[in-house]
Amino acid sequence: LSRSGGTGTLAQWVLVELQGEVEPRQSGDLAGSLLGDLHYTCEGIPVLIVGHHILYGKVVQLEKPFAVLVKQGGASQPSPVGPHGHYTVTALIKTKLLFKTRPKPIITHVPKKV
């Protein structure tokens, strides 16, 4: 049985929606590795630079917001019937950055020395 409790003021997070899989550059842990740089144009269009790709997206206000549930304690047991276990609501998500356009590859010639 699970319980999710609302904390004082819930944090507001943002959802970033990408097509395809997320894979680390190096084999090994995802933790700590860089996904990319997120910019916005002056018109408010999100631009994500991931590896050698540029992704253009749009800011979407979610009709149905999400709650982020975090499992408490113990190793996660994948449960086919339902989300059994203890959860807390950590944050709410009302906005998403949707990147659906095909990524534009970045053609590099000589990496600039910094």
Next chain:
Amino acid sequence: AAMRSRAEVDATLQTAKLNPAELLPAVHCLNFGPQAGSGECCLLQLEPGLCAELEAGRSLVIRGEKDEHAVLCSKDKTYDMKIADTSNMLLFVPGCKTPEELKADQASCNIIHSQIAGFSKNYWELRRCRPKLKKLRKLLMEDPYEGPDSQKDQASTFSKYTTEDLLNLIQASEEEILHQLQVIDACKIEGYWRILDFNYEMKLLNHVTQLIDSESWPLSKVPLCACLEELGSLEPREMIEHILLSYGRKYVDDGEVFFEMHEDKICRAIAQMLLQNAVKFNLSEFEEIWQHSVPEGMTTRLDQLQGLALVDKSTRPGTIFLLKVEDLPEDNQERFNSLFGIREKWTEVDITPYIQDLCAEKQTVGALLTKYARSSMLNGVKVYNSRRPIS
């Protein structure tokens, strides 16, 4: 890995041939946080109203045993939970600002190092559903209260349930559970919720109706104090008050507490008492006995027995037998299967009391019949039968 510097970001922009003049000055460098891949975070899509509830500090609870499909409960509603798959990757990012927020906050620093807290390809979807309350009755019927003289209670090895216990075991919201406890006339005895054993309940009711009769009180004005005084030596005062509350409407007149007795409910209970002693009754015999068994001044009517008994007019004379809606399955399809197993063809009037409780928030009995039954005409009357062949 070291955090990216502004210089590195600018270099990337240059390589990507993006013009910094067309961009807002602030950049988010997105890194995967330490727990990102652990799968401990998941997303729950919120139905209208639930977001506001969470923001107001109220809790949502997920309920369900290992063998039950999980449901989500707010304070007063219940929702089925289902996994929805997307073909996309959803990343959850704390502290990520929208363009509006960046523009509004001129002093925001140039680089925002954001950690992706987690990611997922799916999320939980909610759909409002009927609370699963049949189990509540089942649990309380494990050990009905037979009165203070009963030997059973002392020796009882059955579980007794507090409000907290019920909240943990029943897949429904707290308000729905408390409401249902009232509907089934449950009472709290020594901190535990109990249902009265029917025979004990009838015994209590009989004390009250006999007293009403001997005192010639009007059925609409039965005084609480006098009942407690006269009957207090026979039964616990809490039980006397409970039976009055179950079968009457409490009100105050001139500082005194009275009950307006529910004629229909009393007649119905007496019918149940008569019907449970046989498989079925000759209809006219039953109606005569029934009218004679109810308190003076009360009139019996067959419509008082909706959802309790079924009249069969296919034979002459007609018959009547006990069929309690609360004994039937909770699941829609199973309920209809069960009803069509009892009788092949039903009129809408006859079947309605036995399917009324299945209606979802804005659903009608007609809609249910369209979905689960097939209609035909029989002797000029519209009847419903099963969509499937009866085995």
